[in-house]
Amino acid sequence: MSSSSKQPSIFAGEQKKESPPQLSVDLRNVMRYFASAVTVVTSALDSGELFGLTVSAFASVSLNPPLVLICIRNESNATPLLFKARRYCVNILATDQQPIAEKFSLQGEGGRFQNLDYYIGKGGNPIIQGCIGYIDCKLSQSIDLGDHTLFVGEAVDVKAEKKPPLLYIDRHYVRLAEAD
C-alpha cells in the first residue's frame, strides 16, 4: 500500500520534469510537416533603422476590423524592436524570392536590406518589391505566450498580385507543382 501510495507523487514529479520538453520536441517534429507559406516581416524604427525576419507563423485574424497576427520568438532580435516600432509589414514571398527568405532568416545577418528592392510604404514599413502581396500594419496588440509573442497588427494598406507562392516544409523551401 505504501509503495502504491507513493507512486502517484513520483509519476507526477517525473511528468512535471520531463513531459513538457518531450512534448516540445514532438510539437516541433509534427510542425515540420505542416506546409506553410513564407513571409518576410519588415519594420522601421522612427530613427530610420530597418529590421526584419523570415516568418511563417502568420495568420489572418479578422476582416472587420482588418487584423492579422505574427508569432515571434522572444529571443529574436526583432521582438524588442517590434515593441518599439509598433508597426510591421507582412511581405508574402513568391517562388523566386527564396534568397530573400534565406537572407532574412540568417542569424546575425546585418545586411538584410542591402541589395534588396524595397520602398517605404504608407505605414512607414519597408515593402519588398516582387512579392505576392503585403499587409502593412500598425501594432494593435501584443500577447506574451510562452517563449513567443503574438503581435496583432491592424492593416493600414494591403496589396495582392496572383503569383506562385514560396512554401516551406520539412526544413526545405518548395514550390507548388501546379504553379509551373
Ligand SMILES: Cc1cc2nc3c(=O)[nH]c(=O)nc-3n(C[C@H](O)[C@H](O)[C@H](O)COP(=O)(O)O)c2cc1C
Ligand atoms: C521558413 C522560416 C520560417 C520562420 N518563421 C519564423 C516565425 O514564424 N517566427 C519566428 O520568430 N522566427 C521564424 N523563423 C526564424 C527567424 O527567421 C530567424 O530566427 C531569424 O534569424 C530571426 O532574426 P532576428 O533574431 O534578427 O530577429 C523562420 C525561419 C525560416 C527559415
